[in-house]
Amino acid sequence: MEREARDGGRLTPPEMLGDSAAWRDVLRSLARVAESGLPVLVLGETGTGKELVARAMHTLSPRRLAGYVAHNCGATPDSLIESELFGHSRGAFTGAVADRPGLFEAAHQGTLFLDEIGDASPLLQMKLLRVLQEGEARRVGEIKLRRLDVRVVSATHRSLAEGVERGGFRTDLYYRLNAVRLRLPPLRERGDDALLLAAAFLRRAAADCGSPPPALDPELAAHLMRYPWPGNVRELSNACAYAVKVAGARDVVALEHWPEVLLLPGTPAERGLHAETRALEQRRLREALDLSHGNKSQAARSLGLSRQGLLKKLRRHGLGVPEAAAPTLDGPAAAQ
Ligand SMILES: Nc1ncnc2c1ncn2[C@@H]1O[C@H](COP(=O)(O)OP(=O)(O)OP(=O)(O)O)[C@@H](O)[C@H]1O
Ligand SMILES: [Mg+2]
Structure with a gap:
């Protein structure tokens, strides 16, 4: 799991160097989109700065005082997804020794960066779709539903559209993540x-x-x-x-x-x-x-x-x- 600490001291956007017309376009769109609060899909070849841009999207947004949480969608086995995303209560399963918030709670009123979304398993896709639709979820082992107000920025270096066509990626989730698309130009x-x-x-x-x-x-x-x-x-x-x-x-x-x-x-x-x-x-x-x-x-x-x-x-x-x-x-x- 990758989890970013709360943003204390990191309220300035990361340094994003570049002065080409193509990069200045990106920075202009970034500033505009960050304000909007819409879900954003960041596309670009490896090493083009997708993670950097996701972080900047948070620090330039009205959500900057709340948490920024990054998660690699290929990294968690299906058996842990529910507790990873939504947390668990003490004793909910063997090894759950304390109450623990999930990624969505940690990013409440802030931003959740879903990296390598193209690698999300069908189960992860299903859980994401549900929480994004309903805006609430419960920790594993709890009955209480918690409201979750999270802005999702996702990134992938592969073609999600192709994933949708081949059937590996859910169309409904695709449209939900994809309100705005930001494409980073190769160097x-x-x-x-x-x-x-x-x-x-x-x-x-x-x-x-x-x-x-x-x-x-x-x-x-x-x-x-x-x-x-x-x-x-x-x-x-x-x-x-x-x-x-x-x-x-x-x-x-x-x-x-x-x-x-x-x-x-x-x-x-x-x-x-x-x-x-x-x-x-x-x-x-x-x-x-x-x-x-x-x-x-x-x-x-x-x-x-x-x-x-x-x-x-x-x-x-x-x-x-x-x-x-x-x-x-x-x-x-x-x-x-
Ligand atoms: N415009 C930029 N100015 C300064 N550093 C940059 C810029 N773009 C990228 N970098 C640096 O290049 C490295 C790669 O950037 P980043 O991790 O954001 O790429 P990525 O698109 O997420 O790559 P991958 O698809 O492989 O995960 C990082 O160390 C980042 O800080
Ligand atoms: Mg990356």
């Missing part, structure tokens, strides 16, 4: 934003190491503008963190510091295939790490890789901190 359609974001991420990563902000070598800048960014802003942010480590104390970050797999050779068509393969590999790596809660040996086993093999792939994707690469680095930062 490759955001003009110069890749450069603006790269500068910010390099500055941040350098500051974390106590270094001044490095400059971006023109060749690398040109590459950032050509690259298709299958992992979008997350991929760029990871790559910048990696490059700052590799560049050490140098004041310019250049192609030679950039993660190898993000430098694609070949024709545009080959690059397209490369990019797809890489995006798939990256997704599988992230899923395996999520499932193993970051345990690399377990993740490696689930992928049929050796631990070394996994570490190598993680480094090549600029995922995770490249500690194991440190001995091969030069410059003062590597010696720390």
